[in-house]
Amino acid sequence: VTALDLAVIGGDGIGPEVTEQAVAVLQAALAAEGRPEARLTDYALGAEHWLATGETLTDETLEALRGHDAILFGAVGAAPGDTRVPSGLIERQMLLRLRFALDHGVNLRPATLYPGAKSPLTQPRDIDFTVVREGTEGPYVGNGGVIREGTEHEIATEVSVNTAHGVRRVVRDAFERADAGERKRLTLVHKHNVLVHAGHLWRRTVEAVAADFPEVTWDYMHVDAATIFLVTDPSRFDVIVTDNLFGDILTDLAAAITGGIGLAASGNINVEGTAPSMFEPVHGSAPDIAGQGVADPVAAILSAALLLEHVGEAGAAGRVRTAVWAHLEDRADGDRGSTAEVGADVARRV
Amino acid sequence: VTALDLAVIGGDGIGPEVTEQAVAVLQAALAAEGRPEARLTDYALGAEHWLATGETLTDETLEALRGHDAILFGAVGAAPGDTRVPSGLIERQMLLRLRFALDHGVNLRPATLYPGAKSPLTQPRDIDFTVVREGTEGPYVGNGGVIREGTEHEIATEVSVNTAHGVRRVVRDAFERADAGERKRLTLVHKHNVLVHAGHLWRRTVEAVAADFPEVTWDYMHVDAATIFLVTDPSRFDVIVTDNLFGDILTDLAAAITGGIGLAASGNINVEGTAPSMFEPVHGSAPDIAGQGVADPVAAILSAALLLEHVGEAGAAGRVRTAVWAHLEDRADGDRGSTAEVGADVARRV
Ligand SMILES: CC(C)[C@H](C(=O)O)[C@@H](O)C(=O)O
Numbered sequence A, B: 001v002t003a004l005d006l007a008v009i010g011g012d013g014i015g016p017e018v019t020e021q022a023v024a025v026l027q028a029a030l031a032a033e034g035r036p037e038a039r040l041t042d043y044a045l046g047a048e049h050w051l052a053t054g055e056t057l058t059d060e061t062l063e064a065l066r067g068h069d070a071i072l073f074g075a076v077g078a079a080p081g082d083t084r085v086p087s088g089l090i091e092r093q094m095l096l097r098l099r100f101a102l103d104h105g106v107n108l109r110p111a112t113l114y115p116g117a118k119s120p121l122t123q124p125r126d127i128d129f130t131v132v133r134e135g136t137e138g139p140y141v142g143n144g145g146v147i148r149e150g151t152e153h154e155i156a157t158e159v160s161v162n163t164a165h166g167v168r169r170v171v172r173d174a175f176e177r178a179d180a181g182e183r184k185r186l187t188l189v190h191k192h193n194v195l196v197h198a199g200h201l202w203r204r205t206v207e208a209v210a211a212d213f214p215e216v217t218w219d220y221m222h223v224d225a226a227t228i229f230l231v232t233d234p235s236r237f238d239v240i241v242t243d244n245l246f247g248d249i250l251t252d253l254a255a256a257i258t259g260g261i262g263l264a265a266s267g268n269i270n271v272e273g274t275a276p277s278m279f280e281p282v283h284g285s286a287p288d289i290a291g292q293g294v295a296d297p298v299a300a301i302l303s304a305a306l307l308l309e310h311v312g313e314a315g316a317a318g319r320v321r322t323a324v325w326a327h328l329e330d331r332a333d334g335d336r337g338s339t340a341e342v343g344a345d346v347a348r349r350v
């Protein structure tokens, strides 16, 4: 039995404190399964690191990260008002660069209404779906440009790039997840009445892949209509597959209807296994509450569960999820306690 | 006094029946203001028209439409299951073609929580904001293409085109609307941490135009974050200005949180006055309930109010809005009645 070899990127703000708890829970779950303790290597990355060193993500760090089995990630980003850090710099040169360099073709974002979570919806019912978002294409590729900048004749373009390769792997992954579940429903979300070229590639791909999954029923929904259903009938969704930008928008909405991004976990998955996948809470670095020990580590802990699942430690992953569920049930009517207390409570239960 | 000269496009499904009531209310409001009756010219357009004639929108019809002061539009689109009408054909060759040909640079979509409307939110509070959506650019331009279609090497692109001209006029329009209101707040929604070229054009334009509106305070929000605030704190918004695609997505969500698209009105506005503006309910043609006289004409009636406002008939517009508000208050706890009864009730009150 070889130990799991993990890279840990705590990042900025509350990132390190929530990640610390996620690591503790992960180790407890592995121990409970009789598995060896994971080996951990910390990497300093993020806005603070950039301020200290001027580096976003060096080629050396990227190469080192490639050597691990998986990456546990906290959050990065300076305080909104911090003008020392150029807007979008860390996001693009570090966060997005990792997704592209490590070929994270699938961005996995489950949306579950947990016990005690306060949905802003009057009738949330059983929200329990997964958004399988493409992670390496669409308008995120950085393709486009500007001419005559700053003049009245300026033209700025953004190009959404969609490939058969990229679309097929994420669609296949989504069908596999739908097929493995109980409801076996998949919804393709796009805007193919306007974005015809990309939309038809997505649609044809879903039609083709669907043939391999006869038990999965699928439907199509425009992205604008999907936002309506997410607030009026979210329990209709099982697995949603969609492009990078639509997925970005829908998953924030999904987090909001399940009671806030405080509980939302995510995985950036390299489907082919050619580089480590990365798991992170959806929330940001929340500099305003950093260092006070009040941040909720549940999203980070649930991200660790996704990591365990991904590396084949389904038993440990199940323990974490069950423990979190029980923890949330117990705290539903009271104060949740500090970051460390939440972590300790979940770790005790795994 | 010259009479208002209107083109009327009822369209498909419930389009004609709701438009009929909107026209009746509009005439009643003009009469109540002592203004001459509007002259009306009907145009047959939409899926039914295409099935009958093979025409989506001829150059002749387009030229004829240009001659009117404004266009009142119902809804177009075949039943979802109707395979005789190619998906997206009517939308692109008729609806979007009108927006582009008539240079509808501003797509105006107010979001108001009306009395009796059932918001799916637990705490909707006072939802009353306007989305000012760009209408002639962004990824809607039809720019892009596909190579190696149907092969494993297929690449499909969509190009979002943003011009200083197009962005400036919609931003200026939004600032004017914010300035004319009481709260004088404007929020730019974009995704400039990822879509840097377009995002920076939008951001710089807002910064520049803001200088002319010292009483308006403005902020910036990523589109993903905006979906969160729309379900957790929608009353924070006053005027939102955003691009064509983000506006499409946010306005469906806005309609959903205010109780459904049954009440949402919209205007496609030619800012320079070089061609008629067009006013339409946000809802579609709803073929499933067409011809039964059960469709709610309020969205169409409110679109007529936007039309009246736009053509300088502020008095008549105010009458329609007040009448609709009173009608909705009265019907809040009962059955609303048939399409014709709703129309008659509002017309009586103007
Ligand atoms: C920070 C940003 C680049 C990122 C994205 O748009 O993907 C974030 O919103 C997310 O969803 O992970």
Ligand SMILES: CC(C)[C@H](C(=O)O)[C@@H](O)C(=O)O
Binding pocket: A193, A194, A224, B091, B092, B095, B096, B248
């Ligand atoms: C029908 C479609 C082309 C249209 C759009 O995307 O603009 C519609 O969704 C709308 O919002 O008016």
